[in-house]
Amino acid sequence: MAMLVNGLPAEVVSARDRGLSYGDGVFRTMQLRDGRPRLWRWQYARLADDAARLSLQLPDEQLLLDELAALGRGHALAVGKITLTRGAGARGYAMAAAGAPTRIVAAAPWQGYPEEQGRDGVHVRWCELKLSLQPRLAGIKHLNRLESVLARSEWDDPAIQEGLLLDQDGWLAEGTMSNVYLLRDRQVLTPRLDRCGVNGAVRDWLTENVSQFGLEFIESRLSAADLIDADAVFLSNSLMGLWPVARLGDRVWTPSPLLQTLRQALLQQA
Amino acid sequence: MAMLVNGLPAEVVSARDRGLSYGDGVFRTMQLRDGRPRLWRWQYARLADDAARLSLQLPDEQLLLDELAALGRGHALAVGKITLTRGAGARGYAMAAAGAPTRIVAAAPWQGYPEEQGRDGVHVRWCELKLSLQPRLAGIKHLNRLESVLARSEWDDPAIQEGLLLDQDGWLAEGTMSNVYLLRDRQVLTPRLDRCGVNGAVRDWLTENVSQFGLEFIESRLSAADLIDADAVFLSNSLMGLWPVARLGDRVWTPSPLLQTLRQALLQQA
Numbered sequence: 001m002a003m004l005v006n007g008l009p010a011e012v013v014s015a016r017d018r019g020l021s022y023g024d025g026v027f028r029t030m031q032l033r034d035g036r037p038r039l040w041r042w043q044y045a046r047l048a049d050d051a052a053r054l055s056l057q058l059p060d061e062q063l064l065l066d067e068l069a070a071l072g073r074g075h076a077l078a079v080g081k082i083t084l085t086r087g088a089g090a091r092g093y094a095m096a097a098a099g100a101p102t103r104i105v106a107a108a109p110w111q112g113y114p115e116e117q118g119r120d121g122v123h124v125r126w127c128e129l130k131l132s133l134q135p136r137l138a139g140i141k142h143l144n145r146l147e148s149v150l151a152r153s154e155w156d157d158p159a160i161q162e163g164l165l166l167d168q169d170g171w172l173a174e175g176t177m178s179n180v181y182l183l184r185d186r187q188v189l190t191p192r193l194d195r196c197g198v199n200g201a202v203r204d205w206l207t208e209n210v211s212q213f214g215l216e217f218i219e220s221r222l223s224a225a226d227l228i229d230a231d232a233v234f235l236s237n238s239l240m241g242l243w244p245v246a247r248l249g250d251r252v253w254t255p256s257p258l259l260q261t262l263r264q265a266l267l268q269q270a
Numbered sequence: 271m272a273m274l275v276n277g278l279p280a281e282v283v284s285a286r287d288r289g290l291s292y293g294d295g296v297f298r299t300m301q302l303r304d305g306r307p308r309l310w311r312w313q314y315a316r317l318a319d320d321a322a323r324l325s326l327q328l329p330d331e332q333l334l335l336d337e338l339a340a341l342g343r344g345h346a347l348a349v350g351k352i353t354l355t356r357g358a359g360a361r362g363y364a365m366a367a368a369g370a371p372t373r374i375v376a377a378a379p380w381q382g383y384p385e386e387q388g389r390d391g392v393h394v395r396w397c398e399l400k401l402s403l404q405p406r407l408a409g410i411k412h413l414n415r416l417e418s419v420l421a422r423s424e425w426d427d428p429a430i431q432e433g434l435l436l437d438q439d440g441w442l443a444e445g446t447m448s449n450v451y452l453l454r455d456r457q458v459l460t461p462r463l464d465r466c467g468v469n470g471a472v473r474d475w476l477t478e479n480v481s482q483f484g485l486e487f488i489e490s491r492l493s494a495a496d497l498i499d500a501d502a503v504f505l506s507n508s509l510m511g512l513w514p515v516a517r518l519g520d521r522v523w524t525p526s527p528l529l530q531t532l533r534q535a536l537l538q539q540a
Contacts, residue, residue, distance in 0.1 A: 012283060015275060015353075015374050017290065021413065022293070022413065023414050023416055029361075093418045093423075134417065145291070146293055146294060146414045147407070148363045149288075150406055153325075168403055177362070
């Protein structure tokens with residue numbers, strides 16, 4: 001598959017791009033169906049928010065849709081990725097040193113996840129790394145992802161599909177590549193992302209949609225003990241959709257019909 | 271001037287480089303004199319430490335020296351930069367997804383700093399951003415520099431040459447592009463870099479060399495009040511050398527002959 005850099009077919013960027021020098025940019029990853037990005041309304045809103053918080057220029061929505069379509073059309077499924085950086089720049093951290101922003105739109109072959117991970121649930125572990133707290137960056141899907149890299153490198157057992165992260169204060173934060181949720185009675189509880197973590201598009205979709213299923217969406221401070229005590233635990237990201245957690249160490253959760261209902265609803269969302 | 275990417279003349283890197291996707295890499299900046307990097311022993315030791323902590327492959331020392339020489343020879347002064355990343359990789363945070371590492375060696379024209387900033391001192395300010403605490407990344411000059419970018423963008427008054435940063439717990443940490451030191455009696459006090467901050471090569475040089483001047487080098491937790499109370503305050507990085515701080519808000523420090531002695535000694539270090 002292929003890539004467009006500022007609208008032109010290319011596989012490279014300037015070695016002076018601030019995305020490389022400082023991680024000075026943001027990105028989104030999404031599923032493409034015949035070139036159409038799923039959950040686009042939530043993806044674009046999130047991209048716009050993230051760009052605004054870092055004072056990055058936001059490309060026109062139709063331009064991004066056209067570029068994704070050009071790359072993904074004809075492929076039933078593909079992985080789409082949009083990266084925006086502050087562009088190549090002179091030396092120095094000041095934003096004013098940057099030139100024109102860089103826009104990278106890419107599509108990669110869909111590799112997907114085994115169906116049983118969504119149906120039967122996944123095995124997860126705790127990560128030792130504790131996420132640092134930075135309100136100025138919390139929630140943003142920016143290019144400073146070394147904590148995710150280090151956390152994901154704590155295990156290589158293929159039977160473990162995700163690692164869960166606490167923050168430096170010991171509160172539940174997220175998975176290395178997913179948001180995390182607890183089901184308790186009729187509440188969907190998820191960590192507030194005001195001090196760390198990445199706000200995924202599916203998380204926003206859930207915020208808007210769980211009430212259709214008689215559920216209440218609540219952001220709060222949650223502990224590891226809250227998670228263990230939950231009726232069910234699940235993860236989300238834009239590629240996996242919803243994954244129930246089947247096991248964490250000795251704790252085993254039985255399948256939740258409610259989670260499957262939610263998962264099917266997400267799968268049917270355009 | 272020019273650049274070598276994995277030893278070949280180039281100005282671009284793969285748009286799939288993990289240095290861009292995740293900031294998964296480290297860098298060093300240095301002064302070149304006719305292609306020879308100053309403070310090389312400290313620079314290379316620091317690069318080796320940083321690479322080891324992120325499990326990045328360390329290039330052979332002579333290879334780096336040869337590449338810096340090839341780019342900088344014939345120029346009395348230049349800015350040298352070495353960037354090492356985990357290379358282009360498949361999607362996903364796992365380090366195992368990476369291919370061959372990327373080595374970028376670059377030289378840029380020397381722009382330098384006005385002599386009076388080193389002689390008479392600089393004006394600094396406090397930054398509002400508080401550095402997050404992450405022991406796993408503390409001290410490393412890695413490519414996740416969004417906090418530095420945001421901090422440096424808090425002011426654009428050219429009369430202010432540097433911003434000072436506290437960490438999330440309120441302790442003094444560093445400048446946006448420099449390490450910071452307090453002179454108190456015969457002690458050089460500097461923040462411990464065990465939870466945040468970047469360890470510069472000049473800082474290591476000072477660790478080894480201040481005793482020659484009857485000074486004791488001490489790493490500790492320091493407060494904003496400690497800084498205000500200090501006999502003198504100074505900053506360091508590999509391009510500016512040592513800068514005395516002349517003013518912070520209403521606090522004015524008189525020139526310190528001892529600092530000038532230290533500064534001259536650093537200038538004479540190969």
